[in-house]
Amino acid sequence: MTPNGAFTVGFILIALSVAEPGPRGAAVLVALALAFAVIEVGGASLIALKRAAIVVLPLALFMSLVWVGLVGEAPYQIAADIVGTRTAALVYVAKLSGRLFFVVAVIQLVFLRFADLTPLQLVRALALPAPVKRMLAITLSLIGTLRHAIDRAHIALIASGTLTRAPSWRNAVHSWRLIQAVWLSAVTILIGRMRDKWPVEGTMARLDGALDRGKSRVFAGADRIWLPITLAAGCAILLADLAWKR
Amino acid sequence: MPRRELISGPNFSGRSAALMALLRDAAFAAKTFYVGPYSEAALSGLTSSIADEVDLYRAKSTDNPASPGRAVFAPIDVAAFGRREPQTLSGGEQVLLALHCFSLSAFPALAIDTALEQLDPANRDAALDYLDPRNGLGLGADVALIDNRLPPPLAGWTARERTADTTAFDCDPEKVVAALAPRQAPAIAIRNLTFGYRHGRTIFRNVDLALAGGTAYRLAGPNGAGKTTLLKLLVGVLAPNAGELLLGDAPYRPWRHGNRAIALATQNPDHQWSGATLRDDLARRRAAFAHLVGGDAFAESRLVKLAAALGAKSLDTHLYELPLAARKRLSWLWPLAGALPWAVLDEPSLGQDPATRVGLAAAIARLTALGHGVLFVTHDDDFAARIPHRVLAIGEMQVKEAP
């Protein structure tokens, strides 16, 4: 399966879930995602589920606290000016959380499918315009640069006695210092690259070359099975939904 | 015949600018692989794995085949690093990675600005052998080099001597320690120390070490052995997985309570600033000193004099707008100022010309003689020889005092 195929399948699944399908449509989506997880991702699917839980569970608890605990009504009941119930609010939060869990899990599954590719290889395989791929690669590398800058700033402020490695109130008081140090560290790293390394080497041009897919096909292999199935399922869900809602 | 250019001279004689001008010279190759002083100018910064970094530079069919069959430079096993981020390598390992990438590339030229100074003796010799025009390897590339530990003449290289064109950053490290009073630094004891990075290898296992005040120790070991990791543990940036530190006779946990004993000068000076200006940075240190130790470390007038001795005309100097060599010198200020009993200096002489190295070594020797504890890392044997010291050897998860 190619990254283009996997990302397209993932996109269709997410778009369909956002369209709020009825119960049967939702069941089809979950079945498709499970099939993808088992066949294409295998054991690593558990990691995807774990990550989705880490993102969505605290969110679900928070929304329950606000809407079930504090407000005690579902938003559509408030909008319709009818007396609401905590049960309705709970159902609403559960549905929304379920949808969010599905979206995050699908995103994670798609990325895990290609865990054996390096970031450059993954971006290279995508059928996107060259400027978009360049921007993607640069953003990924800048996230790495920022993490490195955070590390450097941490070392500086701990060594100077301003922060401690363990959490403390002093750390909170000096958090502005950390933000400033991170920014200056990142800027210094970038000045070194942009003034000396990149102009002399033409490194950006090398990046463009490294991101060029060449003549490889956009879709190949298992894409030819997954894409038609997903599209067909999508059409069926939308049609069934139209009938259901009518 | 490929060119070999060695640009030499004191700091602030415009060597780096001359290097850049040389690379733009029509007689020099059109594109040059560049290895700068620190990682930001040695690695591309466009990849998030070492395998990608190598792949980015590897010669492709569309490249100019200026160097068919160039010998590969691989003193470390790059394939074993594969998925790690390039920035997680030590300074020396990054330089080796950069040279490895060059050796796989089709770049017709190579420029190195003091980067070889970060290599341990074995790797440095291997790199210089690789670049030697007489080695018959046929690099097929022009090379331009700046290195403070290679005074000309160098066989097979054209020397370009520069003279200093400014006194703006003149420094005298010995002046910083001149007015220091003697003190007795407490001993540091390391007991049963074990440390490994999460998802990474174990760096230290059950290390026992006693460091006495009033003594200088040189931490020696190959690139990537864990020297900087040990310094981070002592300062509290990292916490050990097991074991303890003692300061004097009392347990010492800087990772939890803060660093109140060690003034650190980092290998890359930009890893140690706590403010945008020198005034900000010193204010943070003095505030931390007041909180953790008590009292005021220094009067401002004294700090102005110390900063001037290291080339900063004003405390309002914007640190990040200074040249790199000047920033490196200011990184010595807090350790040499002597507010804290221990001074730890990680490759303090990087990028410094011979005259400055002599002055720095003398200052460190004086600091030790006054009773401070000193721990320093350097690959420069000449520099180390000027400081009476004991050797701590790092390797195979152990740190032991060498006889």
Added chain:
Amino acid sequence: MFTTPRLILIALGAALNCSIGTIVYLVKLPIYLDSIGTILIVLLLAPDRTAAFICAWAAGWVGLAVSGLINPFLPWFALTDVAIALVAALLVVPAAATFRARPLRGDVFTIQVALCGIVLGVVSAIVSAPVVVYLFGGVTGSGSAFVVALFLKDGLHLMSAAIASGLAADPLDKVLQVLLAALLYRATPGDFIAMLRASETGTAS
């Protein structure tokens, strides 16, 4: 327009938006702090308003795409990001000289920060409210959900509650963001700013 330094700046601004915004989102305070990078880009590219707007917009959207992996609500607020970039280009660009002045003129600085922050906050609240109401029924994962809930308990309708919650929290949040961006801008080395403002004549390298 898109010189190499500016592409880097866009990515850096996006990364800043993501990292600071994600921390605040996880802590559930009723503020966002997710546009500091956007505002900083505008300051760094001043006085070129067009470049500032376009690069800030790009950073906003790139940041949304990446943040969307942690905060699934965020990508839907794409229009808010455009609005912030536009208002920042109009209002914050003229303030750049004040923010950078050494020594700092405290009174003028404070007035400029407050003015820019409040206007940005009001615009952001109004543009975001329909998304909060029609797409999420008022239910989002950010700390401002508390404030919406309180207004609902007070008997306000959903749209009014969303707007009121936005007007209560957004201006304060944006004032804080403008302040932080201005302070970072003050500390930025001149070399970096010069690289960003130069418009390139040759190919990017």
